[in-house]
Amino acid sequence: MLAALKRPGLARGWFGFLVGGGLGFGLVVALRAISGLEIFQTEPTGYPHVVVPAITAPLGFLAGIGCFDYWIRWAIGRPTVPEDHSQHGAYSWKDYFRFNTDHKVIGIQYIVTTFFFFFLGGLAAFAVRAELAAPGTQIVDGQFFNGLFSTHAAFMLFLFIIPIFAGIGNYVLPLMIGAPDMAFPRLNALSFWMLPMAGLIFIASFFVPGGTFDAGWTGYAPLATGAPLGQSFFNLGVQFAGASSIMAALNFIVTIITMRAPGMTFWRMPLLAWANLSTSLLIVAATPFIAGAQFMVLFDRVLHTNFFQAAFGGDVLSYQHIFWFYSHPAVYIMILPGFGIISEVVSTHARKPIFGYRLMALALIGIVVLSYTVWAHHMFVSGMFSWLRVPMMITTILIAVPTGIKIFNWLGTLFDSVLHLKSTAMLFSLAFIVTFTIGGISGVMLGMVPIDIHVSDTYFVVAHFHFVLFGGSVFTVFAGIYHWFPKMTGRMYDERLGRIHFWMTWIGLLGTFIPMHWLGLQGMPRRVADYAAEFGDWNLVVTIFSFVLGLAQLVFVYNMVVSWKWGPKAGPNPWRAKTIEWLVSSPPPVFNFDRIPRVVGGPYEFGVPGARHAILEEDEGAEIKPAQPAVAGAAGAGEAAT
Amino acid sequence: MIRLAAAIVVLWAITTALMLIPDWTALRASREADPIDGLLKTTIVISSFVFSLVVVLLGYAVWRFRAKPGDESDGKPIHGSTRLEIIWTVIPTLIVLFLGAYSWIVLDDIESEAAESMPVHVIAQQFAWKFEYPEQGVVSEELHVPVGTQLDLRLTALDVVHSFWVPEWRIKRDLVPMAEGNPSDVDNTVRVTPDREGHFQLVCAELCGLGHAVMRAPVVVESEQEFEQWVAEQQPLEEGGGGQSEGAEAGAGA
Secondary structure, three states, rough: OHHHHOOOOOHHHHHHHHHHHHHHHHHHHHHHHOOOOOOOOOOOOOOOHHHHHHHHHHHHHHHOOOOHHHHHHOOOOOOOOOOOOOOOOOOOHHHHHHHOOOOOHHHHHHHHHHHHHHHHHHOOOOOOOOOOOOOOOOOOOOHHHHHHHHHHHHHHHHHHHHHHHHHHHHHHHHHOOOOOOOOOOHHHHHHHHHHHHHHHHHHHHHHHOEEEEEOOOOOOOOOOOOOOOOOHHHHHHHHHHHHHHHHHHHHHHHHHHHOOOOOOHHHOOOOOHHHHHHHHHHHHHHHHHHHHHHHHHHHHHHHHOOOOHHHHHHHHHHHHHHHHHHHHHHHHHHOHHHHEEEEEHHHHHOOOOOOOHHHHHHHHHHHHHHOOHHHHOOOOOOOOHHHHHHHHHEEEEEEEEHOOHHHHHHHHHHHOOEOOOOOHHHHHHHHHHHHHHHHHHHHHHOEEEEEEHHHOOEEEHHHHHHHHHHHHHHHHHHHHHHHHHHHHEEEEOOOOHHHHHHHHHHHHHHHHHHHHHHHHHHEEEEOOOOHHHHEEEEEEHHHHHHHHHHHHHHHHHHHHHHHHHHOOEOOOOOOOOOOHHHHHOOOOOOOOOOOOOOOOOOOOOOOOOHHHHHHEOOOOOOOOOOOOOHHHHHHOOOOOOO | HHHHHHHHHHHHHHHHHHOOOOOOOOOOOOOOOOOOOHHHHHHHHHHHHHHHHHHHHHHHHHHHHHHHHHHHHHOOOOOOOOHHHHHHHHHHHHHHHHHHHHHHHHHHHHHOOOOEEEEEEEEEEEEEEEEOOOOOOOEEEOOOEEEEOOOEEEEEHHHHHOEEHHHHHHHHHOOOOOOOOOOOOOEEEEEEOEEOEEEOOOEEEOOOOOOOOEEHHHHEEOOHHHHHHHHHHHEEEOOOOOOOOOOOOOOOOO
């Protein structure tokens, strides 16, 4: 038992959790006692003896599980082993429950963990829709209802949709660019482990006095600054999720820029790499703003600063500006990797190069740049400076142009192709094209100020973002999971169950979210536990379809679990794709490549006899000499000392 | 090609009809509702075209190019078309710029200030509305309006952010807690001209706490005469009570 506490792992992690929590608690108690203050301050917004341990306990866990061991040893001058791969690779299921530096292990950890939060968020949605099935309050009271949609969104956005793309990218990207791992494998593992901590903090908020946070995932001040303790847990959980996101993005940027296999110029890079690079650029620059906004709210709450207290000279609207300066780029963070996935899936399953590859890459960059200029479209009716509305409207509707370019290019890819519709990944990709177009259309409408004046803060907005988030992002996630499932698990999933999942999800989505457009136009505001009787019929329709949508996901889970364990074995390249990850076994060897591959052509050269994207064996073609690795870091995982 | 174009037009017509013929929006009851609804309808017509274009092309491609069982061949190695790229960059840009310009015109129209207007101070707090009429010197928990009068709404919140919305009027604006004299320069005035008599409901459209869903107030648009009668029955406003909410003195009006 003592041995388990001495080596990094879950046992030491939870021990560290208790120690960290205890130290935090003790620090607050001691300082307050010395200062002569009341030791346990229980103002609803206060509870410093709970808030500080809520920070130190997760940090203790991270230290205990081993995230900082190597760095601390190096920092204090103790001997370290540069090629220390002791924490690397999965040889049994236990390796998925510890600090592991293998990007493939981390990718699976991310995917399974984020899907757990997808189901938690989905349960909250079930409860929301059950309450909204009929006018009046039947199941939950107003306050708990507010908590339900707040946690639904917080789980879905911070703990599912943003990190799942980090997870899929983590698994696929190093293989796809011919790298043995990410640039910073230990940082990679730390990024993952911060996620369960963020989740724990959000879940813990249900059990504190005053209940869970209920100011929406947007947490506007001053509602948030005056809310009970659960809101502080929201502020803190966002920090851990945000830090995780930033660290992962840093890793992606450095990996993609410095560790591509020889011959892989930017214009020979698969679009998933372009997409992850663009997304990561968004993440590192924008995420600090939400961290700042949440810290300012926390400080107003616990330290009695007055950032957002109007009566004391604070500026209430500034919260919204700071929040949305991140949260608008955030929605592109939530879709851009998905665009990359769609390009990979469509070209492979249509056996055709991506139409307009270069413009597709440039459109991603265009979206990145434009996305920083549109945030105030979330504030058209907020009472902000009226002159800002028109410029923000113009930039907002202009973003439809690069996005539209991508839709048309995917359509172009389908013409003169050989479409394999049996593949579930392809079904989700094709449906994505339709639902994302619908969501984009309602988005343009919302970007037009006079229309937004009417439909802002109504179910029209709820319809829009569920079309782009579920019909958009989540569909791309499903496409990616189905596409790379054989590579990750070495087995094939059941296509028939995949089709059932697809059709139930597609019909459920349309039936749930189309009527919401009408509800908003008719006058139903959002975030309401109850509504006028005239909205009852459509709400019932929505609820019924939402249950279909939710149940469909059980088919998916069943398929994934059963196929992973007992599915037919898959070869290295069941889809006859071109990119590098399909050149190695399924699942890949622990260190990915025996020799670094050499890239000799574009990533989507279907239809050209003999065209290769990359070559693994050096004796294929006598004239091709084995290439030196482009940078020193490519030769061994974990080389970088950071 | 002709058949594709025809299919696009047919689907366009069907979706446009489905979106425009039933009345999906709330009843129009203000002058401002008309330009907003007109803008929405125009956008729907354009959007339906984009939607049918995408759906028809997708449907056609799925039907025409689907792989026959056992077909292991590749598609044609087409990498793109600069001409098409230019077309589908320029045309959408023109479309959205047109929508932006049209929107700007509508925005200026719905915010134009009439020569005569009636100020009403709207005060929101968790979870009730209060309306002060400085010119009539009364305060009430119902919003009454003489039909055809432009309201000059001055909005204040006492605790958290709320939002003023009468769906039939279309106009919406948040109420933001402000310090005396509005040092943060919140744009807290909005104009609306209700032009249809009737009973409506003001709802709060910004999450404000556990009572958000039930934070509503009755709105009555009535003739000038009925309005004067109603004013006479309301509680008087305290002296110097513009924007403040000390609460009227108890005591019936004359």
